[in-house]
Amino acid sequence: MGVIVRDQRLLTIRRSLTVPAPGKLCLPGGTIEKGETEEFALVREMREELTIDVSPIRLCWRSVTPWGTTLAWWLASVDADVIPVANPDEVAEFHWLTSREIRKMRNMLPSLPEFITAIESGKIELEVSF
């Protein structure tokens, strides 16, 4: 998962209706392919889903979904003037959201509010303000 913050807003996606968990709000990302590093998968997924080139900074969290998938949360940077373009096969839309806005949204993967809670409780420290 890519943790990308700009102006104290987190880059979130609404999944397309044709992928697993259709229409759910979550962070951009996907499955690591065989032989790939986490950083490489991160860069590839951000290109595939949002047409952006990101630079991985560091792993900031690991979590496990209720269905047993391990998630790696990578802080990443993107140039300030870059505007993502959603690939409609995977991403219906993207939003730069504050934590308060995320709390108010509905229809999201459970990992997203868990991530926000972990930041707010100090379990995750980000060097960017969000």
Ligand SMILES: Nc1nc2c([nH]c(=O)n2[C@H]2C[C@H](O)[C@@H](COP(=O)(O)OP(=O)(O)OP(=O)(O)O)O2)c(=O)[nH]1
């Ligand atoms: N992308 C993403 N997946 C998440 C999040 N939270 C969460 O539990 N997941 C789960 C859903 C899936 O079990 C798994 C990745 O799903 P995915 O649809 O993005 O990846 P995929 O391998 O099916 O598709 P692809 O993008 O690699 O082609 O991680 C999240 O915030 N973002």
